[in-house]
Amino acid sequence: MNALILSAVFGVVMMFSGILLKQKSAVRNLAIAGILLLLVSNVLETYGTAFFKVNVNGMMYFDRLALFFNTIVFVSALLYFLLTAKDMEKVGVNYAEYFALIFFILCGITLTSSFKSLLILFLGIEIISIPLYILTGTDKRNLKSNEASLKYLLLGAFSTGLMLMGIALIYGAKGTFSTEGANLVTDKPSVLLVAGMILLLFSMSFKASAAPFHFWTPDVYDGAPTVFTSFMATIVKAAVFIAFIRLFDEAFGTLRAQWQLWIAVITAATLFIGNITAVFQQSVKRMLAYSSIAQAGFMLLSLYAMNTDAKEGILLYVTAYSFATIGIFAVLARMNDYTFDGFNGLAQKDPLVAGSLTVFLLSLAGIPLTAGFLAKFYMLKATIATPQGLWLAIFAILMAAVSVYYYFRVIQAMYFKEGDDAKAPETTPVFRGTLVILAALVILLGIFPDLLLHWFYF
Amino acid sequence: MFHLLQTGLNSTDAGSYLPVGIQILIAIGLVAFLMFATHMLGPKRKTTDKLQNFSSGIESHGDARQPMAIKYFLTAILFVLFDVEVIFFYPYAVNFRELGWNGFWAVLMFVGFFLCGFTYIIKKGALKWED
Numbered sequence: 001m002n003a004l005i006l007s008a009v010f011g012v013v014m015m016f017s018g019i020l021l022k023q024k025s026a027v028r029n030l031a032i033a034g035i036l037l038l039l040v041s042n043v044l045e046t047y048g049t050a051f052f053k054v055n056v057n058g059m060m061y062f063d064r065l066a067l068f069f070n071t072i073v074f075v076s077a078l079l080y081f082l083l084t085a086k087d088m089e090k091v092g093v094n095y096a097e098y099f100a101l102i103f104f105i106l107c108g109i110t111l112t113s114s115f116k117s118l119l120i121l122f123l124g125i126e127i128i129s130i131p132l133y134i135l136t137g138t139d140k141r142n143l144k145s146n147e148a149s150l151k152y153l154l155l156g157a158f159s160t161g162l163m164l165m166g167i168a169l170i171y172g173a174k175g176t177f178s179t180e181g182a183n184l185v186t187d188k189p190s191v192l193l194v195a196g197m198i199l200l201l202f203s204m205s206f207k208a209s210a211a212p213f214h215f216w217t218p219d220v221y222d223g224a225p226t227v228f229t230s231f232m233a234t235i236v237k238a239a240v241f242i243a244f245i246r247l248f249d250e251a252f253g254t255l256r257a258q259w260q261l262w263i264a265v266i267t268a269a270t271l272f273i274g275n276i277t278a279v280f281q282q283s284v285k286r287m288l289a290y291s292s293i294a295q296a297g298f299m300l301l302s303l304y305a306m307n308t309d310a311k312e313g314i315l316l317y318v319t320a321y322s323f324a325t326i327g328i329f330a331v332l333a334r335m336n337d338y339t340f341d342g343f344n345g346l347a348q349k350d351p352l353v354a355g356s357l358t359v360f361l362l363s364l365a366g367i368p369l370t371a372g373f374l375a376k377f378y379m380l381k382a383t384i385a386t387p388q389g390l391w392l393a394i395f396a397i398l399m400a401a402v403s404v405y406y407y408f409r410v411i412q413a414m415y416f417k418e419g420d421d422a423k424a425p426e427t428t429p430v431f432r433g434t435l436v437i438l439a440a441l442v443i444l445l446g447i448f449p450d451l452l453l454h455w456f457y458f
Numbered sequence: 459m460f461h462l463l464q465t466g467l468n469s470t471d472a473g474s475y476l477p478v479g480i481q482i483l484i485a486i487g488l489v490a491f492l493m494f495a496t497h498m499l500g501p502k503r504k505t506t507d508k509l510q511n512f513s514s515g516i517e518s519h520g521d522a523r524q525p526m527a528i529k530y531f532l533t534a535i536l537f538v539l540f541d542v543e544v545i546f547f548y549p550y551a552v553n554f555r556e557l558g559w560n561g562f563w564a565v566l567m568f569v570g571f572f573l574c575g576f577t578y579i580i581k582k583g584a585l586k587w588e589d
Binding site for chain 2: 016
């Protein structure tokens, strides 16, 4: 509740900071202070200090999972701000508004992580989506950015319609919006309930960019300004996944026999399409868009398995994935050339940035001693523990092997190819420092995952 | 035909949606049939006058797809926004006594956010008509 209210208020504060503060650095520092405040207040609430006593009528529930997830999101957002806030200046003139929109998205994320009612889920998903449509189109002079924004708006609105229809059908079947009430299932679930659940499954798959609902992802991620692609592909995707898991655990847990095969098929399709298509990309940004689809496939494994390992694993997975991807996008936003050739010879020009980038890419590929490896390990362990999960786990491992190819292409370009005239990205000491800290965190989580998971329980 | 409408209220199988399905089929079929029939049966006498766009009997000029000043759009959309916000006052006014002080603080907060937005658009110059 702390984070929810403060993030909404801070969104408004950031709106006015654009009018009142003349210097861009002041706006940026205010945003960083805001995210720190959110982080601290959320941690305080985790340990019992709630600033606001609001009667939510059982529509929200701030349990450990919600609060811990919020903490992960705010830490990621803090690192994101430190790395890329300066690059947002290049996007357009409304600098403060970008931060305001991001704070509103964070407000939506606190809703999706703590909903107990399908209405709050809908509200959260919408509060996340609408600022994203705007952020996608912020590069107003760029035709691709406009196209991406329009495409995202139309397809997003369509999937929101599916979600509403699903919620309406579930209300029709159960007479309540509460996720607990929806869980009262008899031997034979009604057609209305199952139809509503399938519609919700489709619309959430769309928001999480799972195949075959992924078609918007490459165009939108490619068209949006790189700094905002970074936010969309990491923090927002993590929020959608936590909502996805909460929904199917709490509301449809007893209907598992009905949806498990659907999830398995979607997972396999997502892994296959994401990884195979990423191999053929020429632009690193577009490759990362497909890689985010592929990583979503891995995250879907936790939904398929839905046991303790899966829940711990998804927290580790979103952390590992967000940290690594934020780091890669932060460097990418400062590159002049988004193709693989643009990275040629980066290791000689800037060994520190190239080294950190290598750590992030290794983590995404799932190489041991990085956080990505243990995250994938948890997912596979959880999948194998389910009765028929073995084939899915084997398929996931095969696809992870494919992913090594396109991640290593970047590493190969940086270390083993001669860069001719391309310049190294300009960096500031803060940027380099944060990048190294991020890389260190990725390695640290790869060696001691309990550093993160410990806080889930204590 | 009538027995199709006599399905039980609490039946939950997909079969109880058969009447809805039939209704949809009839609706689509009727539209398709009517369009097809009018197209085939009616006589066609095309003249230049008949093929022109018709709008209140006034001759049309040029194309509607022209760029126009954003301020028209801005004013219109802001009007809709604030108009819709005011609509929330009606249910509050009806339940004014029942909601008590809690309702009052909630509405005050709503108005507060609303005024923030209003100040923001004025400061941003969204309502400035002359450039």
